Amino acid sequence: MKGQCAHRKIIIAFLSILLLMLVPPENYIIFIGYISVVGIFSIYLLPLSVIIKRTLSLFPFVILLIIFLPFKKGSIPMFKWYNVIIYYEGSMLFLSILLKAWISIMILTLLYFSSPFPEIIKGFKFLGIPNIFILLTSIMYRYIYLFVDLAKKMETARKLKYFGKNRNLYIKMYASSIGLLFIKAYEKGDQIYNAMILRGFDGEENN
């Protein structure tokens, strides 16, 4: 095995995420402990701005997934406005999931930045993770880059095309370009799959 192998880091990262998941929603102290430990580690390894940028960029997705929790879950109303009720339990759950997601992302960011991707892959192999999962992970990893790249290019194109002060037009352009981004991403995925089968891939494990 050439180079380094990141299997220890992978185990530590996943164990800490697992532990984190087991913490009940109301247990602030443990959360705070977690954040400080992860935080201290990350500051040692990375500049704070990088951590914040990386981790917060995924926040909107998490929020989108759990946004309805405070309105749906629980029995103790915390806040009431006409028909809209925000419940205590739901809110706690919302906050705790958000925090857990944030810390998990921090841990993964740490893992990612503290070892080159090929080493992480080697670590996966060393741990006996099936090849198909490794392949999927590495494709996802590549795909994210392509996706971000695509999004950036479209953002630039949009900026170059938009001159005036017409807010509505801008919002329209923005919305349609998000739709286009998904179509393009889908087509790229299709092409990547074609490229794979043309090199003999049939979804089976071989090595």
Added chain:
Amino acid sequence: MEKKIIEVKNYTFKYPDGREVLSNINFSVMQKECFGIIGANGAGKTTLLLSMVGILKGKGLIKIDGLILSEKTLKEIRKKVGFLFQDPDVQLFSPTVYEDVAFGPINLGLPPDIVKNKVEHALSKVGLSGFENRISHHLSIGEKRKVALAGILSMEPDMLLLDEPSSGLDPRARRELLKLLFNLEKTKIIATHDLDLVNILCDRLMILKKGIVVWIGKPSDILEKKKILEEYGL
């Protein structure tokens, strides 16, 4: 150059939106021949190449090395044909250069030491020895294209289908690619806008215009006729 190795007969293709992009295409390619396909943007070059490996399915007959392209022969045919995509980003999906070039040989079920050999050989052929541990998506376009080519060469196919192999390359990278392709003793089909490349490499040339074959012949017979070329959007 006696044997016909690729035959396309009465091939017609429509995209799902109903537009006929290729109409009644007929041509054949000899063994070890270099066959150029030129045509303006949207003429149908990529569609034709993708049809020849069964990614797109139209009406008509496609025969490769004695096998008629069908669901049954698909796997066999794809083993014989190496396909270089227009966009190298599509083709490089493994994290490192080594793994990417090894992807094909591994799928062929070859043992690890032979895989390693093939990868090293292919990388040296494209002039990228020592790039094994580089991260694929951090390469320049020219390097990506070379890695993609190595990924195909490592499978040692008999035929190469190359979609715009020289686009996005700087003059030096382009010259290197030309030399590399020139020295490859394989049947090659090259779809391109690069008339100069076609002139240097290809034995015969086919011109596509809006999905119709308008001309087949020797490059030297057409490339001087600038007026006709312009008419075909070249």
